[in-house]
Amino acid sequence: MSDEKRRELEARLRVVADRYGDRLTPEELEEVRKALEANLDAANALRSIRLGNWDEPFSVFKPVRRRRV
Amino acid sequence: MRSDPLFMPVRELSKHIKSGRISPVELTELYLRRLEKIGPSYNSVVTVTRRRALRQARRAEKEMEAGNYRGLLHGIPYGVKDLIATKGIPTSWGAAPFKDQVFDYDAAVVKKLDQAGAILCAKLAMIELAGGMGYRQPFASFTGPPRNPWNPDTWTGGSSSGSGAAVVAGLVPFAIGSETWGSILSPSNNCGVAGLRPTYGRVSRHGAMALCWTLDKLGPLCQTADDCGLVLETISGPDPDDPTTTDETWTYKPRSTKKRYKVGVLKGVADDAQDEVRRNFEEALKVVRRFASVEEFELPDLPYEAITRTILNAEAASAFDEFVEAGLSHKLIAPEDHWGPYARTALLATDYLRAMRLRGRMAKAVAEAMEPYDAVAAPTAKKAATPIDQEFRKVAPGATRDVMGAVGNGCGLPSIGVPDGFTQADLPTGIQFMGHPYDENTIINIARAYQGLTDWHRRHPPIPEPKKG
Numbered sequence: 001m002s003d004e005k006r007r008e009l010e011a012r013l014r015v016v017a018d019r020y021g022d023r024l025t026p027e028e029l030e031e032v033r034k035a036l037e038a039n040l041d042a043a044n045a046l047r048s049i050r051l052g053n054w055d056e057p058f059s060v061f062k063p064v065r066r067r068r069v
Numbered sequence: 070m071r072s073d074p075l076f077m078p079v080r081e082l083s084k085h086i087k088s089g090r091i092s093p094v095e096l097t098e099l100y101l102r103r104l105e106k107i108g109p110s111y112n113s114v115v116t117v118t119r120r121r122a123l124r125q126a127r128r129a130e131k132e133m134e135a136g137n138y139r140g141l142l143h144g145i146p147y148g149v150k151d152l153i154a155t156k157g158i159p160t161s162w163g164a165a166p167f168k169d170q171v172f173d174y175d176a177a178v179v180k181k182l183d184q185a186g187a188i189l190c191a192k193l194a195m196i197e198l199a200g201g202m203g204y205r206q207p208f209a210s211f212t213g214p215p216r217n218p219w220n221p222d223t224w225t226g227g228s229s230s231g232s233g234a235a236v237v238a239g240l241v242p243f244a245i246g247s248e249t250w251g252s253i254l255s256p257s258n259n260c261g262v263a264g265l266r267p268t269y270g271r272v273s274r275h276g277a278m279a280l281c282w283t284l285d286k287l288g289p290l291c292q293t294a295d296d297c298g299l300v301l302e303t304i305s306g307p308d309p310d311d312p313t314t315t316d317e318t319w320t321y322k323p324r325s326t327k328k329r330y331k332v333g334v335l336k337g338v339a340d341d342a343q344d345e346v347r348r349n350f351e352e353a354l355k356v357v358r359r360f361a362s363v364e365e366f367e368l369p370d371l372p373y374e375a376i377t378r379t380i381l382n383a384e385a386a387s388a389f390d391e392f393v394e395a396g397l398s399h400k401l402i403a404p405e406d407h408w409g410p411y412a413r414t415a416l417l418a419t420d421y422l423r424a425m426r427l428r429g430r431m432a433k434a435v436a437e438a439m440e441p442y443d444a445v446a447a448p449t450a451k452k453a454a455t456p457i458d459q460e461f462r463k464v465a466p467g468a469t470r471d472v473m474g475a476v477g478n479g480c481g482l483p484s485i486g487v488p489d490g491f492t493q494a495d496l497p498t499g500i501q502f503m504g505h506p507y508d509e510n511t512i513i514n515i516a517r518a519y520q521g522l523t524d525w526h527r528r529h530p531p532i533p534e535p536k537k538g
Contacts, residue, residue: 012415020411023396028408035203035412042379043420045372051426058429059283 005040012036075099075239076529079145079296082242086133086144093133093144097126097188100146103240104191106535111221112213113234115151115161116192122146125188132186141299143186148241150229151192152199152278153287155179162278163195163228165211166392166400176276177311178245178287178304185303190241193231197401199252200228201280201385203409205460209402214457217259218530219496223454224461226259228252232290233260238532243291243300247277249284250381250478251450251471254501257290257486258449261497263516263526264290265297268506269481270315272301273308281384282313283425284377284478293526294487294516298323301509315507325514330361332502332515333442335368341467342451346498349490350448353500353519357446360518366442369434373472376424376431377479383421386413432480439505444512447473449486449499473503483509485516488525497525 001009013033017024024032074082074091085091101119108114129144149155152162154172161168179189194212196204207224208214215230217223218238225234229246233256236244246253248266257264265288272287279285289300298321305319334354339347354363392398393410401407439445451468455461462469477484484503491497500519504512520526 012412015415016411019414023399024408024411031405031408032412035409036415039379039382039412039416042372042375043417043423045375046379046420046423046427049372049427049430051423051430055426055429057422057425058432059425 005044009033009037009040012040075103076292077242078293079242079291079299080141082145083141083143087138093129093188094123094126096144097122097146097190100190100241102535104235107238107532108191108235108240111216111218111234111238112210113194113215113225113231113238113240114191115194115212115231116159118155118158118189118191121158122188122190125183129186129188139186142182142303144188145243146188146190146241147182147243147245148191148193148232148235149179149189149245150195150232150247152195152247153179153245154276155189155192158192160192161211162198163210163212164197164401166397168211172276174276177273177308179276181304191235193235193244195230196228197403197406198389199247199249199278199280201249201389202398202401202406204403205405205462206403207457207461209406211402216457217454218532219261219454220494222457223496224259224457226255226450226454229256229290232256233262233264236260236262236290236292237530239529243289243296245287245304246290247285247287248478249280250377251474253288253290254449254474254484254486258499259454259497261488261499261525261528262290262292263294263297263485263487264288265301265485265509265513266477266483267301267305267509268483270313271305271319271483271507271509273311273314275308275310279388281381281388283384284381294485294513294520295323297485298509298513317507319509321513322510323514323517325511327443330443330515331441332357332361332363333366333439333445334363335445335447335473336365338447338473341470342448343453343465343468345492346448346451346453349498350500353489354446356519356522359522361515363446366438368438368476371427371431371434373431373475373479374470376427377475379416379420379424380428380479382413383416383424386410386416428479431476435476435480436505444502444504444515447501447503449501453492453496453498473501477503482506483512485512487516487520489523490525
C-alpha cells in the first residue's frame with residue numbers, strides 16, 4: 001500500500017472511529033478498515049480516469065413546476 | 070416431469086380461468102394452503118395474506134361470472150417481495166427492526182396488479198434490507214436462511230429469495246422481486262425460474278423500500294419468459310409518484326417480426342465461472358445459434374464495477390442514514406450487516422459525483438459496444454446455488470467479478486434470466502439476455518425462442534404435497 005493510500009485510509013478510519021467507535025468492537029472496526037480499503041480502491045480506480053469540466057453527473061434534476069390553478 | 074396445474078405458466082392458467090374450468094377461489098385456496106404448509110420449509114414466506122386473497126378471489130369470480138373479464142392476470146394468485154408496501158399488512162423489509170412496520174397504502178405495483186384482478190397471496194421472504202448492508206451469507210434474513218427447493222441445504226440466491234423459491238416450488242404462479250444489483254437474476258439462477266430485470270424507470274417503485282435511488286428496479290419472477298412479459302405489461306408505465314418512470318407505456322409483443330437475431334457475448338465473460346456453469350452456458354449458446362448469430366465483442370476499458378459499487382454504497386448510506394445513526398444495524402441478523410454500513414459513512418461526495426459522471430461515459434460506451442447486437446448473452450450467475458451455511462463469496466472465490474451486473478444495473482439495462490441446465494448435483498444454472506434500454510420485447514422474445522427449444526423450465530423440484538386440513 002502506498003503512503004498516500006495509507007494516509008487516506010487512516011483518515012477515513014478516524015472519521016468512522018470518531019463518530020461510531022463507541023458502538024464498534026475492535027474486530028468490527030478491523031472489518032470496517034477492510035471495507036474502507038475496498039472503497040478506496042474503487043475511488044482510486046475512478047480517479048484514474050480523466051474527466052473534462054463538461055462531463056456532468058449522469059442524473060437529471062427536474063425543477064418542480066408550479067401547479068396550474 | 071409433472072403436469073400439475075400448479076406449475077402451469079400464467080398464460081395457460083388464465084385460459085383455464087377464463088373458460089371457467091378453474092375457479093379463482095379454489096385456485097387461491099390451493100396456493101394459500103401450499104404457502105402455509107410448504108412455505109415454512111424453505112423460509113420463503115413472511116406473511117400469507119389469506120383474508121385479502123380470498124376477498125380478491127371471490128370478487129374476481131363474481132366479476133367473471135358477470136362477464137367482466139379484466140385480462141390475463143384476472144384471478145391469478147401472486148406474491149410480492151416483502152419490501153413492497155401493502156395496506157394494513159406488515160412490510161418487514163426482511164429485517165427484524167421493521168418486522169411490525171405497516172403502511173396504510175398499497176405500492177404502485179400492487180395497485181396495478183389489483184386493477185388487473187390478480188390476487189395477492191403472500192409477502193415473500195428476502196435478505197434483510199435487500200442486502201444493502203453488505204451481507205455475505207444466506208442467513209441474513211429475520212425469517213431464516215432462504216432454502217432452495219431444489220436442495221434445501223443450498224441457498225435460493227438473493228435478495229429476492231422468497232420470490233424465486235415460491236415460484237419454483239409452485240407456491241405462487243408468479244412473484245414480484247426487486248434488483249439493485251443482482252437481486253432478481255441471482256434467485257432466477259439459483260431457483261431455475263425466469264427473472265426479468267426491467268429497464269430502470271420502466272416500473273414505478275412508489276411504495277417499495279429504497280436502497281439506491283438510481284439503481285433500484287422492480288420486476289417479475291415467473292415460470293417462463295413469456296409470463297414475465299405478461300406481468301411486466303401490467304406493472305409497467307408512468308407514475309407521477311415515481312418521477313423516474315418513463316412517460317411511455319409498454320406493450321408486450323410476444324410475436325417478433327425479426328427472422329434472425331444477433332447476440333453478442335462479452336469476451337471471456339464465462340472464463341471465471343464454475344466449470345458446470347460454463348459448460349451449460351456453452352451448450353446454451355449452441356441452442357441460441359439455431360435462431361441467432363452469436364459473436365464475441367469487447368467493452369472499452371472502464372472501471373465498471375467501481376462505478377456502480379460506489380454509487381450503490383453512497384446512496385445506500387444516505388437512504389439508511391437515520392437507521393444507522395440510531396445504531397439499529399446491530400439489530401440485524403448477519404454480523405457483517407452490523408458494521409457493514411459504517412465504512413460508507415466515510416465516502417467522499419466527490420467520489421460519488423465522479424462515479425455519477427463516469428456513469429454517463431459508461432452508458433455511452435456500453436450503448437456503442439452493444440449497438441450491433443439485439444442482446445448480450447452471459448451466464449445469469451457464475452455459480453449454481455451455494456451451501457446454505459457458507460459465505461457465498463467463499464464458494465468458488467474466483468467467480469465473484471460481475472461486469473455484466475455492474476454494466477447492466479449501472480446503465481439501467483433490462484435483462485432476463487432463464488434456466489439453461491443443471492449441475493451434477495441437480496442444481497439449476499441460467500443464461501441471461503441483456504438488452505437495450507426500453508427494449509424488453511427483444512430480450513423476452515429471445516428468451517422465449519430459447520425456451521421453445523429447451524425444456525429446462527418445465528422441470529420442477531421434488532416438493533412434498535401439503536397435507537390437507
